[in-house]
Each structure stands twice: as C-alpha cells, then as structure tokens.
Amino acid sequence: MRKRLRRSLADSHDQHGLVRTGNRVRRAPRGRSAIDPLAPVETEPMNAWLLLGASDALLDTRSLASYRRAGAELMWTSNQRAQPGDLALIYLTTPYKEVRFVARTASESFFSTDLEVEGDSPAGRAQHWTYLTAPVEIEPIPLSDLRRASDSALVMQGQSGKYLRPEVIERLQFRAARTADQAELERIIRPPSGDPELPDPSVFDLDRWRTIASGALGLEATVERYVVEPLLRQVLEGTGLDLVRQFRVGRKQVDYAVLRDEQPLAVVEVKIAAPAPTDGDWTSTKQFAQLRGYVRDLVVPGLLIDSHRVLLVDRAGSRVLDEIPRRETKVEDITRIRMHILDT
Structure with missing residues (x-):
C-alpha cells in the first residue's frame, strides 16, 4: 500500500x-x-x-x-x-x-x-x-x-x-x-550505527546487546531471543531463580515468568515495539493494560520489554517505575532490573 x-x-x-x-x-x-x-x-x-x-x-x-x-x-x-x-x-x-x-x-x-x-x-x-x-x-x-x-x-x-x-x-x-x-x-547522511548482525544469544555482551539495530528485530520471537532472554539470563545469574516461557495466568499466558520454587516473582510481556504514547502516559496504552492484567492477577511486579526499552511496572499495575532505553543501558541498570524482580 x-x-x-x-x-x-x-x-x-x-x-x-x-x-x-x-x-x-x-x-x-x-x-x-x-x-x-x-x-x-x-x-x-x-x-x-x-x-x-x-x-x-x-x-x-x-x-x-x-x-x-x-x-x-x-x-x-x-x-x-x-x-x-x-x-x-x-x-x-x-x-x-x-x-x-x-x-x-x-x-x-x-x-x-x-x-x-x-x-x-x-x-x-x-x-x-x-x-x-x-x-x-x-x-x-x-x-x-x-x-x-x-x-x-x-x-x-x-x-x-x-x-x-x-x-x-x-x-x-x-x-x-x-x-x-x-x-x-x-x-x-551518516551510516547507521545499529548493528544489523544478531549476536550469539547465549552470550551476553552489554555493548553488543544495546547496539543491536531495532531494524533487525522484525519479529516478536526475534526480540525474545536476542533482547529479552539474554538480558534476563544476565539479570537472574546467581539468583537461583527460574525463567519460564508462556506461563499460564488464568485462561491466558504471559510471555515469561520468573519463578522461585515454582511460584511467580515477576512477569514479563514482550512486544516488537510498543508505540510510544502520544501524551507520555504509558498506563493508557493497550500494551500496558495487557501487562497490568497479569500483574494484578498474580500481585507481582512486571516488565514490558520491546526492541527499544525496558519498562518496570509496580505490582499494583498502576504506574511505570522506570524506563530504561536499551541503547543507554548501563551495568547499574542490570542491577536495577534484578532488584525490581526481587521487589527489594
């Protein structure tokens, strides 16, 4: 068209x-x-x-x-x-x-x-x-x-x-x-700096991860494999927590759940690119509303991750606590995400 x-x-x-x-x-x-x-x-x-x-x-x-x-x-x-x-x-x-x-x-x-x-x-x-x-x-x-x-x-x-x-x-x-x-x-006119070559997802290199071109992430499954899973493995390293895909919440399934002894500690919803709200209020978007349902049903903190950013959502599903742009992610942000999942 x-x-x-x-x-x-x-x-x-x-x-x-x-x-x-x-x-x-x-x-x-x-x-x-x-x-x-x-x-x-x-x-x-x-x-x-x-x-x-x-x-x-x-x-x-x-x-x-x-x-x-x-x-x-x-x-x-x-x-x-x-x-x-x-x-x-x-x-x-x-x-x-x-x-x-x-x-x-x-x-x-x-x-x-x-x-x-x-x-x-x-x-x-x-x-x-x-x-x-x-x-x-x-x-x-x-x-x-x-x-x-x-x-x-x-x-x-x-x-x-x-x-x-x-x-x-x-x-x-x-x-x-x-x-x-x-x-x-x-x-x-400058050649884009985003890397179109997708890295080995089994190895988390922060510099390489944050420079993946969003243009190369055309499918939600690609965002999951090259953005979400490497990040969460790094975040959860040494915690003894489990990352489970397609976790059932009532009649629905959230993309990921972080479990301790089979009990959910946090949930993660993934999108290719969640459209930025025109008024800056993420809580008014349908992507936030979807995550809100899982968060409130399980009473756990949530994360909304797309090709651009990580949003940390409170366990009440009422507000975004932090927005971390992927291209600007620092080591301390990894710690911030871990603390959010552990709710500490």
Missing part, C-alpha cells in the same frame, strides 16, 4: 500543535518529538528506513523552505521500530520510482487510527507514524540503484518503513539537488 505525506502538517502547524486539514482545525497528535526539526541533526542514527510516498507527495522548493523557516513538522507513515534520529529516505512511487528526499526521524514511531493516509491506493487509518526533520531534496536515486546497493534483497511491496542495512547507505551516492543544501545533507 503506497502512502504519502500528510499535507495538513505542511499547511499549518503552530506552537500549540494545531493542524489545519482543509477547512477543519484540530490538535495534532504528538509522538514525543526528540529533535528540533529546524536544526541539522547531530545525533548518530541507529537505523535507516525507506519511507514510501505516492507520486503527489513531491515537495517543491517553496514547501521545503517553509519547513525550515516556520518550523513545521512533517509527519509520514513509518515503521513501528523507528527511533528518534534514524535516517529516513523518502521514496516516491510510480511514476518516479526513486528516492527524492532525506531527513531524520524527529520522534519515536506512534500509532494512530485518526489520521487519514492519502495516496494512489486506499489505505486503512491504523498506521504507525513518525515526525521528520525538514527534508533535504537530493538528486534522484532510482530504484535500480537501491536494489544494487541492497544486493537485490529489497522488497518494495507492503507498508512504508523498509529497513535498510548500514552498508546500503554506504554504497549509495547522495548529492543535494541544490548546492546550498550540500553541507546540511552531509550532516544528515
């Missing part, structure tokens, strides 16, 4: 987050924007994504200038695993079939059923979105070059937000469409 830019954000977006859509004005959703959309991005990208846009998503010089001048935030359908600072290549479909713009993601991916997806083909409203920094127009990179750079492994069918490995970015040639934009382009 091909998708294009929400033109509403190009039309009007003031400091109060109001968006003009045709003749209607409403409040824009927020994805916890982490990057100034006006400034060239200084952070190192973890991933690179190919975002798809329909033919009429082509931005002209005037529109591009307005983003930089007025600070409007562009929003695009994306991958649920996108992180702030990721590299975004905007690919226009038929008749162009080429990358025409580059930007950085300015927020975590967030989920919405309220935003209309415009494009050449109808698309459902249930989509993941991300804000982008002001795009830079580049000399077109045709689909044939993308395929060569990806060793013909690129599949264009499906939704926006195709993961591009770091070597794909290194093999492509990026030139600004306007000479005046070349310096800014060079600050945006």
Whole structure:
C-alpha cells in the first residue's frame, strides 16, 4: 500500500500543535518529538528506513523552505521500530520510482487510527507514524540503484518503513539537488550505527546487546531471543531463580515468568515495539493494560520489554517505575532490573 505525506502538517502547524486539514482545525497528535526539526541533526542514527510516498507527495522548493523557516513538522507513515534520529529516505512511487528526499526521524514511531493516509491506493487509518526533520531534496536515486546497493534483497511491496542495512547507505551516492543544501545533507547522511548482525544469544555482551539495530528485530520471537532472554539470563545469574516461557495466568499466558520454587516473582510481556504514547502516559496504552492484567492477577511486579526499552511496572499495575532505553543501558541498570524482580 503506497502512502504519502500528510499535507495538513505542511499547511499549518503552530506552537500549540494545531493542524489545519482543509477547512477543519484540530490538535495534532504528538509522538514525543526528540529533535528540533529546524536544526541539522547531530545525533548518530541507529537505523535507516525507506519511507514510501505516492507520486503527489513531491515537495517543491517553496514547501521545503517553509519547513525550515516556520518550523513545521512533517509527519509520514513509518515503521513501528523507528527511533528518534534514524535516517529516513523518502521514496516516491510510480511514476518516479526513486528516492527524492532525506531527513531524520524527529520522534519515536506512534500509532494512530485518526489520521487519514492519502495516496494512489486506499489505505486503512491504523498506521504507525513518525515526525521528520525538514527534508533535504537530493538528486534522484532510482530504484535500480537501491536494489544494487541492497544486493537485490529489497522488497518494495507492503507498508512504508523498509529497513535498510548500514552498508546500503554506504554504497549509495547522495548529492543535494541544490548546492546550498550540500553541507546540511552531509550532516544528515551518516551510516547507521545499529548493528544489523544478531549476536550469539547465549552470550551476553552489554555493548553488543544495546547496539543491536531495532531494524533487525522484525519479529516478536526475534526480540525474545536476542533482547529479552539474554538480558534476563544476565539479570537472574546467581539468583537461583527460574525463567519460564508462556506461563499460564488464568485462561491466558504471559510471555515469561520468573519463578522461585515454582511460584511467580515477576512477569514479563514482550512486544516488537510498543508505540510510544502520544501524551507520555504509558498506563493508557493497550500494551500496558495487557501487562497490568497479569500483574494484578498474580500481585507481582512486571516488565514490558520491546526492541527499544525496558519498562518496570509496580505490582499494583498502576504506574511505570522506570524506563530504561536499551541503547543507554548501563551495568547499574542490570542491577536495577534484578532488584525490581526481587521487589527489594
């Protein structure tokens, strides 16, 4: 399904987050924007994504200038695993079939059923979105070059937000469409630092673990094997506690339970990427609600783990005690998780 830019954000977006859509004005959703959309991005990208846009998503010089001048935030359908600072290549479909713009993601991916997806083909409203920094127009990179750079492994069918490995970015040639934009382009284009090669899950190396590219974690089972299980084995080392998969809680099953003498001490729910709540309140999300049910039934602390973070949830299932970003995890965070499970 091909998708294009929400033109509403190009039309009007003031400091109060109001968006003009045709003749209607409403409040824009927020994805916890982490990057100034006006400034060239200084952070190192973890991933690179190919975002798809329909033919009429082509931005002209005037529109591009307005983003930089007025600070409007562009929003695009994306991958649920996108992180702030990721590299975004905007690919226009038929008749162009080429990358025409580059930007950085300015927020975590967030989920919405309220935003209309415009494009050449109808698309459902249930989509993941991300804000982008002001795009830079580049000399077109045709689909044939993308395929060569990806060793013909690129599949264009499906939704926006195709993961591009770091070597794909290194093999492509990026030139600004306007000479005046070349310096800014060079600050945006950096090979992603996220490691696309999944490490041996039987060995926990904190540095290697926290730099696994979320783009390489496309299945919940992959998150379990390479993120959750190595982490929990390290956390539980020397405690004598057991880690059990698919632990039954009433008529349901939680992904993992930590047991002592066959009695649950903590439960763990796993997601590929839990969409960041637009208001910052994790307790309002369906992922938290699912974990809350297990926590309250067993009266034990909980953990919600996805490709980005570890959330520590109290035994009442009422609040998040701590949020530990995977890419920033330190040795003391391992201790913090152990203490949370032991409820000490």
